[in-house]
Amino acid sequence: MPGPTSYFDPTSLDTLDQRTAELVSRRTAALGPAYRLFYRNPVEFVRGERAHLFDRDGNDYLDTYNNVPSVGHAHPRVVAAIAEQAARLNTHTRYLDEATIAYAEDLLSTFADAVAATLGNLMFTCTGSEANDLALRIVKSATGRQGVIVSWNAYHGVTTEVAAISPSLGGMDSLAPWTRAVRAPGTDVDFAEAVEATIAELDAFGIPVAALIVDTIFASDGVRPDVPGLARAVSAVRKAGGLFIADEVQPGFGRLGDGMWGFARHGLVPDLVTLGKPMGNGHPVAAVVGRPDLIAQFAAHGRYFNTYGGNPVSIAAAQATLDVLRDEGLVENSRVVGARLLERVETLARQDARIGGVRGAGLFLGVDLVDAEGAPDESLALDIVNRLRDRRVLIAASGPANHTLKIRPPLVFDDADADRLLTELAAALADA
């Protein structure tokens, strides 16, 4: 079970203003206790634009958290594409639709030649959870094996199958018996050695490895752009007869600033790639990209149909998002603005010992907050998250010790946005 978090505590209703308290009460009554709200003082937004969200009073919040509206909140080109297509036609993949085929071809063309030669097919789902779930179905069907290796605090989604490989969701005791989590990255343990030991352990249990799956930025492991041993770990898994799934739901679509896909930074060619969150800028669309021979083995056991997956409106949203990403140069923006932001947070870290570590690639940064002994300070991280919310900057804490500030804004984040984040972060630290 996750420990204390930056979520609202339902027993603190009396600390809220009347409208907020009423909304929270109605919400809890209707949606039940499994849902969470961000912040000690939850926020209600009514409008979004670029990297900014606005509350009912017109107050402007800087969004450094939301990676889904990747080309900016309510981007007019994406909105227009959705509206135009919805007014015309919305069906499914059992009829021919040229735009769906063209989008699949376009997306596959964003992979470098060596990768595209390997990963020739694309299958549509609606969510990253469904994409990871389908990838595991394909892997298990193709290998006839069950064993899955994940990183220590991995998160891969919420279906039964992917929740059972997501220690960050319900803790180690919620994992399936065929799942093993390795004690890296973010520790002294070498990732390749940990994976090799785990392959041997799975073999000893009679559950040979089917796949290693990793989020290639290791977002829930504290944001780890560089993981020595990852390429060797993938080789070890393949040598043992398993496959490699790159979960690109968080790092993909240019966020890391260095090309479109996170796995490429590690010099890897995956067997399957899963896509999600930013793919439709908020519209529910996701996908699996994979080796045609694996998908053929899966197809030999049955057809695949996802009612909403790859419907023409979802495709219109995804195509417009991809077009904007290219036309507005947002991958390059992520690289340039992200690099400057990282440098400035590093400067701040040299002035404040409570910042114990800073890592990042493009517009995905992790900032560790630590106590006087240099140990993870979750309570400080949660305090900063809530102080920043009060200063109208949206951010979250994550990682195994929940002491890492996760900076992951829409990719239209600009230098003025970065200025504001730095100013408010420094002020929040000064007050904490």
Place this chain on the structure above:
Amino acid sequence: MPGPTSYFDPTSLDTLDQRTAELVSRRTAALGPAYRLFYRNPVEFVRGERAHLFDRDGNDYLDTYNNVPSVGHAHPRVVAAIAEQAARLNTHTRYLDEATIAYAEDLLSTFADAVAATLGNLMFTCTGSEANDLALRIVKSATGRQGVIVSWNAYHGVTTEVAAISPSLGGMDSLAPWTRAVRAPGTDVDFAEAVEATIAELDAFGIPVAALIVDTIFASDGVRPDVPGLARAVSAVRKAGGLFIADEVQPGFGRLGDGMWGFARHGLVPDLVTLGKPMGNGHPVAAVVGRPDLIAQFAAHGRYFNTYGGNPVSIAAAQATLDVLRDEGLVENSRVVGARLLERVETLARQDARIGGVRGAGLFLGVDLVDAEGAPDESLALDIVNRLRDRRVLIAASGPANHTLKIRPPLVFDDADADRLLTELAAALADA
């Protein structure tokens, strides 16, 4: 494995016109072999309106198949709601959003008092598959049990967990070891007796029953509006400590013409209800409605967050769909037009011995096609499906023997649409 179907045979590319053949080739190259296309001669649509789809040449096809665009293809109110909300804000359930709360309250109010008193909470997903998957997570968490009982040819979705309770997808050998399919309905076996025997069998295997889950119109079992013994089966499951999940993805939202929900026709109050397909008229949105005590037991083991699930744009689509359903009296339309359609198909059946059985509720009809001995005639059914496609009427065959025509149009289907269907069905039968 399903047998021959009304899908396009990829080896028949040379039977198609040039444009269609090119699209099919590009599609197969990009999406791979797990996807299917309807019909020997696949169709490409460019526009939809009410119960009609239009191809590139402006030809009007009558849609008697698509249940997802329930209030009619491209309904202007739903389109406007999506466009307006997308232009303003699209976030997620970790911020407060009044419209999301109001929709949840509105939807919960559509349940009859006795049901609403039991089913107090609603959780959002993006697809019916995710809804059934989440319902099973809740059930297994609350009961600590694994056993799941389904109908013989059940279909509940495509995630790993729900594919493993869906014999219609990959056959009996694709089911999980904790799944049991009962040989009813549509046979002489009494449903309650079959379920009771299965509960005992699961007990003998040391896998006590966690849940009985049924689609309350038994769509993939050949469309079964009346299943004697269903209520007794539910009682038996509860007596054994299990729960009842009503899968309303197909029958729900008024399709059966007799109120909003299919389970009510059987006099049942489920423990959990799953919703999907027509909920957003094609926009990906789905939900689980359930007993608060069960959801609380689930929530005790971890939070639930579905990135796109219940986002403001999905909610706008769902609210507009629900508003139109009520404002245009579509449940009543389904009852009235469906009853007249059923009567006319029955009349046709009295004139043509190849129609071996007709069943229906509202605008959900099953029409069995049989050979001279009265046995299921799959080949005739597939021939009729393709002849109707050539006559610009969209329909499909389904059921365990794949000999049942499934009539399941948008709920705006009117008497003129019914006339056209009857005329073309009679003509297709005359030619067959």
